[in-house]
Amino acid sequence: MNTITQLSSRREFLRQSALLAGSAIVSANAFGNIQIGKKTKVIVIGGGFAGLAAAYALRKKNVDVTVIESRNRLGGRVFSHVIDPVQNLTVELGAEWVGNSHTRIRELCDEFKLELLNNQFDTHLIYKNQYSKTTDWDFSDDWKGKFKVLLKQYQTMTDQDKLHLDQMDWWRYLVNNGCEGKDLILRELLDSTDFGESIRHVSAFIALATFAESSEKNEMDLKIKNGNAQLAKKLAEQIGQENIFTGHKVTKIEQKENVIVHCENGKTFEADKLICAIPTFAIKNIQWEPGMPDEKTRALNELQYARINKNALLFNKRFWEAENFDMITDQVPHYFYHATKNQPSAKGVLISYTIGEKAELIANQNDEWRKEMIHQTLNPFFGDVRGMLQSQANYYWGTDNISQGAYAMYGINQWHTTRPALQKPFLHTHFAGEHLADWQGFMEGALVSGETAALEVIGA
Numbered sequence: 148m149n150t151i152t153q154l155s156s157r158r159e160f161l162r163q164s165a166l167l168a169g170s171a172i173v174s175a176n177a178f179g180n181i182q183i184g185k186k187t188k189v190i191v192i193g194g195g196f197a198g199l200a201a202a203y204a205l206r207k208k209n210v211d212v213t214v215i216e217s218r219n220r221l222g223g224r225v226f227s228h229v230i231d232p233v234q235n236l237t238v239e240l241g242a243e244w245v246g247n248s249h250t251r252i253r254e255l256c257d258e259f260k261l262e263l264l265n266n267q268f269d270t271h272l273i274y275k276n277q278y279s280k281t282t283d284w285d286f287s288d289d290w291k292g293k294f295k296v297l298l299k300q301y302q303t304m305t306d307q308d309k310l311h312l313d314q315m316d317w318w319r320y321l322v323n324n325g326c327e328g329k330d331l332i333l334r335e336l337l338d339s340t341d342f343g344e345s346i347r348h349v350s351a352f353i354a355l356a357t358f359a360e361s362s363e364k365n366e367m368d369l370k371i372k373n374g375n376a377q378l379a380k381k382l383a384e385q386i387g388q389e390n391i392f393t394g395h396k397v398t399k400i401e402q403k404e405n406v407i408v409h410c411e412n413g414k415t416f417e418a419d420k421l422i423c424a425i426p427t428f429a430i431k432n433i434q435w436e437p438g439m440p441d442e443k444t445r446a447l448n449e450l451q452y453a454r455i456n457k458n459a460l461l462f463n464k465r466f467w468e469a470e471n472f473d474m475i476t477d478q479v480p481h482y483f484y485h486a487t488k489n490q491p492s493a494k495g496v497l498i499s500y501t502i503g504e505k506a507e508l509i510a511n512q513n514d515e516w517r518k519e520m521i522h523q524t525l526n527p528f529f530g531d532v533r534g535m536l537q538s539q540a541n542y543y544w545g546t547d548n549i550s551q552g553a554y555a556m557y558g559i560n561q562w563h564t565t566r567p568a569l570q571k572p573f574l575h576t577h578f579a580g581e582h583l584a585d586w587q588g589f590m591e592g593a594l595v596s597g598e599t600a601a602l603e604v605i606g607a
């Protein structure tokens with residue numbers, strides 16, 4: 148289980164490493180003369196969790212805030228989808244799990260009376276054409292012992308050790324520490340679902356810190372009843388619909404004495420300050436006047452995002468039986484989980500969750516092809532399930548025209564160089580989004596980054 152001490156120790160290191168890199172977050176009041184009480188105007192670009200949390204925090208401080216969102220819906224990469232309107236079965240095409248350690252999102256759910264339901268699973272396995280139930284497979288005792296030691300060692304690592312660790316990828320680190328054979332393959336299959344790409348691309352520091360600091364089920368703990376997008380709805384109600392403009396894509400930002408934001412549909416908005424709460428690909432698609440500093444442009448060009456495909460399969464029967472069913476496989480559909488846990492119905496949804504090239508491959512095919520792929524994997528162990536399949540919903544984040552990826556993936560030596568450069572304010576603009584957060588890649592991180600930007604803007 149996670150402890151607060153562990154978490155704060157990691158946060159502390161991250162802050163210090165930013166300082167070491169000579170690019171600490173510039174404090175907001177260095178930029179402006181804004182005072183609370185005076186009618187300050189702030190524009191927030193992005194109606195995802197980061198932007199909405201920023202706008203809500205500002206509204207609470209009586210700041211005049213406008214949210215501009217390019218899609219026709221709020222929530223961004225939180226994308227709840229009703230796959231069966233008659234039975235009201237809702238699945239997540241974006242973010243799924245709220246972690247037990249994610250205190251801010253849990254507080255907000257509490258504040259808005261949103262119920263958090265248990266969304267933990269016990270993992271089955273298909274490996275080399277053999278199916279094992281959750282209790283019938285495990286890592287070898289040798290590797291379990293070694294891994295335990297590594298997690299323990301992390302707690303006493305110095306900052307220098309951590310910087311050193313960041314020079315290596317997770318696959319290499321595991322190999323160097325005696326992980327091999329089936330253990331290594333299982334780690335690749337499991338851990339790559341967390342990071343969204345092969346563990347050969349992920350910084351060893353990010354991975355070890357994640358596993359050492361996460362909850363027992365690796366933050367795959369809870370989900371908001373009726374869909375995670377309920378939180379976006381509640382935040383929007385507090386911000387006020389009249390202050391939110393969906394279907395408005397920002398194309399140009401001018402920063403002089405104030406900020407002028409131009410949208411594709413010809414509308415313009417003016418404000419004293421700007422919070423830019425959008426992914427890096429979207430930042431780069433905006434024409435900035437004046438242009439971004441070189442350091443920021445370089446960082447924007449460096450950061451990669453993970454490719455994730457979610458293929459939701461609606462069946463007229465829950466043939467997997469256990470409500471807490473999930474399964475890792477070494478086949479194309481990669482990882483399955485029961486996406487309608489806690490939603491009473493005879494029908495149910497399995498999501499095939501794929502990463503990297505598998506994700507791209509599946510996304511490029513049609514529903515018929517995907518049906519046959521699922522059949523090929525499941526048939527030997529669950530029988531022919533094709534007759535039970537009613538419909539599919541598929542979403543591939545790798546070609547999402549706004550983010551071109553699911554979430555940021557920090558590679559070797561990027562966390563304490565690329566991230567601080569992206570965090571730095573630029574003239575009247577402050578930045579927010581999951582890619583900048585300590586809980587990077589999570590809804591929690593997005594929310595906290597938005598609230599942090601709001602504080603920066605009002606100089607608190």
Ligand SMILES: Cc1cc2nc3c(=O)[nH]c(=O)nc-3n(C[C@H](O)[C@H](O)[C@H](O)COP(=O)(O)OP(=O)(O)OC[C@H]3O[C@@H](n4cnc5c(N)ncnc54)[C@H](O)[C@@H]3O)c2cc1C
Binds near residue numbers: 455553
């Ligand atoms: C497949 C997948 C699985 C995930 N699983 C989990 C999970 O289990 N648990 C978890 O906590 N997190 C998970 N996440 C991550 C989580 O979804 C993100 O961390 C979080 O939602 C990001 O929020 P954000 O506000 O930073 O960005 P976004 O949600 O991307 O919001 C940015 C918003 O800005 C808008 N925008 C962009 N450009 C412009 C423009 N030019 N003009 C106007 N608006 C613009 C976008 O449309 C978008 O709505 C997952 C994400 C994906 C994709």
